[in-house]
Amino acid sequence: MPQPRQAIRRLDYTAPAYLIDCVDLTFELDDTATRVASRLVIQRNAETKADTPLVLHGESLSLASIKLDGVPLAADAFTHADDTLTIPAMPDTAILEIVTLINPQANTELSGLYQSSGNFITQCEAEGFRRISFYLDRPDVMAKFTTTIIADKAKYPVLLSNGNRVGEGTLDKNRHWVKWVDPFKKPAYLFALVAGRFVSLAGNHTTRSGRQVAIEIYVEPGNVDRCHHALAAVQKAMAWDEQRFGLEYDLDTYMIVATSDFNMGAMENKGLNVFNSKYVLAKPETATDADFDGIDSVVAHEYFHNWTGNRVTCRDWFQLSLKEGLTVYRDQEFSSDLGSRAVQRIQNVRGLREYQFAEDAGPQAHPVRPDEYQEINNFYTWTVYEKGSEVVRMYATLLGIDGFRRGMDLYFKRHDGQAVTCDDFRTAMVDANNADLAQFARWYSQAGTPVLDVEGVYDDAAQTYTLTVTQSCPATPGQDVKLPFHIPLALGLLDRRGQELPLQLADEAEAIGNSRVFELRQPVETFRFVNVPCHPVPSLLRDFSAPVKLVYPYSDDDLIFLMAHDNDAFARWEAANQYATQLLLARYRAGETDTPAPEKFVAAMAAVLANPQLDPALAALMLTLPSEAALFEALSDVDPQKLCAVRQGLKEALARSLRAQLLATYQKLNDGAPYRYDGAAVAARALKNVCLDYLGELDEPLTAELLASQYRHADNMTDRLAALKVLAQRDDGEPFVDDFGKVWQDDALVMDKWFALQASCSRPGALSTVQALMNHHAFSLKNPNKVRALIGAFCQQNLAHFHALDGYGYAFAADRIIELDKLNPQIAARLASCFNRWTRLEPQRRALMRAELERISREPGLSGDTFEIASKALSAGT
Template sequence: MTEQRTAIQRLDYTPPAFLIDRVDLTFELEETHTRVLSRLVLKRNPAHPTADAPLVLNGEELSLESIKVDGRQLTPGEYELGDVTLTIPNLPAEAILEIANTINPLSNTTLSGLYVSSGNFFTQCEAEGFRRITYYLDRPDVMAKFTTTIVADKTRYPVLLGNGNRVGQGNLDKNRHWVKWVDPFKKPSYLFALVAGKLVVLADRHTTASGKTVNVEVWVEPGEQDKCHHALASAKAAMKWDEERFGLEYDLDTYMIVAVSDFNMGAMENKGLNIFNTKYVLAKPETATDVDFDGIEAVVGHEYFHNWTGNRVTCRDWFQLSLKEGLTVFRDQEFSSDIGSRAVQRISNVRVLRERQFPEDAGPQAHPIRPDSYLEINNFYTATVYEKGSEVVRMYQTLLGREGFRKGMDLYFKRHDGQAVTCDDFANAMQDANQFDLTQFKRWYSQAGTPQLTVEGVFDQAAQTFALTVRQSAPATPGQPEKLPYHIPFAVGLLDQNGSELKLTLQGEDAAEAATSRVLHVREAEQTFVFTGISSKPVPSLLRDFSAPVKLDYPYTDDELVFLIAHDTDPFARWEAGNTYLVRLLLQLYRAGDTPKAPEQLVAAFARLLTQDRLDPALVALMLELPSENYLFEAINDVDPARLHAVHHGLTQSLARELRSQLFAAYQKQHTGVPYRYSAEEAGRRSLQNVCLSYLAELDEPMMAELLSNQYRRADNMTDRLAALKALIQRDGAETWLDDFATMWQDDALVMDKWFALQALSDRPGTLSRVQKLMEHPAFAITNPNKVRSLIGAFCHSNLVAFHAADGYGYAFAADRVLQLDKLNPQIAARMAACFNRWTRLEPGRRALMKAELERIAREPGLSSDTFEIVSKALQAGQ
């Protein structure tokens, strides 16, 4: 690639030349010709280095009508209109700027700015969508008070919603009406929101700890109200939790959630008016799985928690994105842990981190949680910023304790409420509130890559000591060939040969204060920690609760791992022992090339799990699942995906044969037949039931075919029905079952998304042809991100064997779709292009085929910055 584009650098940050005290907006809504009137109360920013700098406003896809300064109309010679900017020189120190412009929401397929979906108006302004609405200083460190008046046809758009509190409404001529909204809190433009259309509401009230009554409203299209009860309950639960855990109350009269089917993201935290993808609002047992219910609970919590961590205190610039996102992901994970199973939540979060973020850290898109540069900010809404960012926040709590973390949060809000700040401001609040030196810890913000801990244990019988030597290292990443040591909280425990936990006393400490689990502070490239009073050789339990986002290497024997599976009291460490054993086994089988056979040791361990009553069924389900093929992919150089899939599938079949009776007994025990109820306990029971079912489905027996058919036919919920269908479509007669499901749910868009994904993920021959044919299905639309993700995304990102077919047709299909989407919605195109990130890990034949498709995308004239950045970095990884 020879094309060069200018990257934005974090260290080039300059304060804005002007600040905006107040914004008055008026929208005259029409699908193809919306008129926007803005009135900005401006003043020069004394922090800007140039005293007479011009005002440079951002604007894209806008038609300018007029500009006034302090009531005087400007002539074209008094301003400069560029493709993406409006420059006005010679403004006084204080001024009132009035701008009129028009936009075409109906043609806006980017779904950024103001657009039309199903005949209704919606906005999405993060990160830089407000500039597609009107000319503005579209950056997060410009915070203003917004007043919004919406004018529209009363019949077509009876509901008009905006940020803040509704202060007025009325009727106009020509069947029009208006509503005025005032947001009393300063906010950046990315938090602006507007919704207008034919919507209905499910409403309730929440009384805060201080006695204030808040209206809680969920707005959806007519006919969807019966699917909103879980989202409404989740919002109220989140409000209560935030008051109890962090002392944070809601600050407006009404909290609104609005669901839209065309949306680039999961949801958006606009102040008081959160706009959600329907996927994270609409749910009832017949149409949504337990995973969907969990997701709604987490995402509703996440967006609500942004009211303080993101809205009341926002980020100074987009390089600080993890300041709000990493912190808020941590908060939603804690919320989910407190109302559900903490152990299951923690393991699930770590699995997501390892399967999505670890590959990102090891690939061409590697970047710190606070990046140093970007071409397109939309490309930094990544697993690193979100999931790794949340792990960095969690480490504060691990280092400081829950009470210390709360003290730091309190100081953070006290110092910065109403401000746009940086990651350093958050770290300083934690440090100052606890008098704890976090200087070295801040390297987590600036260094990319996943640190590796290599640990050795030495038992000294004579001295009755056990020494743990910890060596840390970090791989080279793009632009960062060498790394400095991190400050890593390393949680450990020691188990004796009977499985009892030992009290841990470090050399030189008072044994009276010993605990059975403790956090070691790893700060050097190599450190040794010596535990005293150890009378027999222990088995170490390491990285408990996944205390840091690192890779761990300890020379466990298989016997020691099986021992930890049986005895470790830390749920994560117990699961991790099993996961480590399984990864080791699968990689050995891959390298050997033999027909997989489950070792007796593994069969015995799984049999014990299936027959134990004292363990949480959800935890047992997680321990029975094999590491995913995508996770194993990262551990193999010159990987052959077809061979990896064969090994993974072969071990699954072997376990099913060896454990048939135990799996069937556990399935029958969990498959109680009681009416569906969503709760953490019941969801855990169903997860174990359906993991057992997935193994049993590998047995080519008439009895198992009948078992699957019965569960599909008799299920009163989507969790059980979909689990059965997933197995049925791998057998003969798949089309019959798929047709039956589609006939049943053809009018439900979200259920049809599941139908698309099931087929895209199938490992049956001909999957690519079916995916191509499904693109012509009436329920599919290339302009809808949910459809793209469920069909194209599922195939390209998650179907290891079909996407990586040796003929390269999967790669050509993906490249065609990236180019097609780039002309419609560059954000979604860039996310699809990320399926090429791992091309250098493939065996030479596939590697060459994938590189050729990357080069084809790169040569496309007019490629968006979004896609160009992903593709160019991927190609650079092979140089």
């Protein structure tokens, strides 16, 4: 059986024994034998003892030569073993020259230097640079990089790296060279090199200080017409960061390269961002509104990393959320300013609840700042990113936007050019605002999702309303006892006409606003409001002011009232979501799959459809039932197929009851206007397609006509795919699915949508379809996008078929994880997370899933990445 890697612990951190001032790299590119020459100017850390050896990291490298201060090292002067290169006798300062050989073509892990479609690409976060050259591959070793790339001019006409281009020329044998200098110190994980046959789309940006920045987006030939949205996103992000945070770009050129083979969404390498093509390439015929929105968000995220991640980086990988949580918050704020703030907030919270809350409640639970890890690649999680962003958002909620900006300004003033910690960020917020955030630090150290139990009591005679809030947090692996968190709770009180009441506490001389943020620090807190003229309906956790679960005994009438009247858009959606959740869970427990929808719920949903003042995008979200994944997390001993049937039953019942309103809304919005990508048009399409999705549940000729017409006549992928998703679930939809596959068979990104659509389909035979599609010419197990689209969609989005009672879904997933682990352990480990919630299943499925987990864990040669996920999942059952 594989053995776990020895855990690395945060409290064991020690400063690097040696520092690297500058790095000169020369690459002579070759498909199977790339030569990398590095020249490192090294100095002993002042705190390091003189007899301390220099230990460099290196994986899958062939050592060709090594010199110290110009003299070749004898064989007994260094040791090359166990992925390290050790030099026992090092002077205080030295120049170390190392030549290594690597095989990019054989690198299926897509970490380090590899080939994609015949082009050279790098991915060095978290520990990929050690697969390129021997180095102190840790984020707190920051150096200035100079990179020279030599390659065949015909095969690789474009040669890119970090920083500014300072020289280029030609050599013998039809080779050419380009030299790049990055003037800013950076850790090796931010190094990048790209070489290949690319074409580019160019643009520019003038900073507020008047500097001209060239923007260049590099893509494979034939894709330039799909880069314009990404270029505009860069320009918008640059302007926004200057206006919101006073941060300007600092190099002459900002470059993006799109590649189809990439483990992540994108990577923020200094000045040269490498992107998964999914987040660059888009035009209305091939990309949906969600794709365009995703490009805006991811382009902004990687650009914002220039300051929150590059100029100020993390001291060690335990501090990963220092850059990722902060930058997710920044890209969410950018997207909110770009479109509907309310809709953006709701979408972010939905993702957090479905995935991060599940992570917090499962075997992989860990704090935002983990205390230990075996494989750092497994900590690129929803907790580090999305919960980390919520922690940053709470700073802004507690300190206010101006206070948060003061803290950010002080953070950059103190730490520009440094590798720092989450505590350094919190200290900047404290010092800039003279705030008490000592207890707030527990958000970094304690795992789990806090629960707020709220009780409200109205005293009619005294006209007071008392809210009592009790906080708790469930045990998580390694943390049985949790101390109270510092939690901002935003709330308001509504009278029965829907008007907000002034909020005045008993010890206050006058009311202070109608919506306020109260700070919870104790296990139990009580807030007594005075001059409350009637029994109010509380609007709690407005704008989702903290990443917690809130429990309050709302009646159905209370929730319907809040759906109609709450001024806080998030709380309004939350009321609809909570009502539907409670209804579905009650039906699940009662085994009801074909009961009519309650009249009051139908009336409330009809009111949403009929409200002309409501943002159509918000209406679409309010009409959408809670996902199967979200419902799964609210239950134990789950029968997933029964759960899916219950949700499907309510959806069909609503469609029957709301048929007239749904049809009228659809026909009104389906006006035949040409495609536009702007807030109003996106919102209208969202509501139109939610209505079509409901109508698709009705087995009648008119529905079939609407679906066929929208599929055939749509001038954009949003509408065509919306129709196809509904058609794929119907008996009459197969010809349309086949047609889509034939039309788009040569477009890799569109085919990913086709794969995912069929993999997540609830119709019988889904697993057989997925197995057959693995032989499709457009599918490759070596391509992470294809794996996510087909196998990942089946395992993570097709609840009914993945959890089929015969266990074939589990066996299929285990087979693919074992197979993938030999090619790309990162992707295999992420897919293995589909087994995390096995203990929540009913006993028969639980036993089947456990058996597959055990089979994965026993696989000879299993990578540390996958073994860590599987073994932790198994530990949840002990």
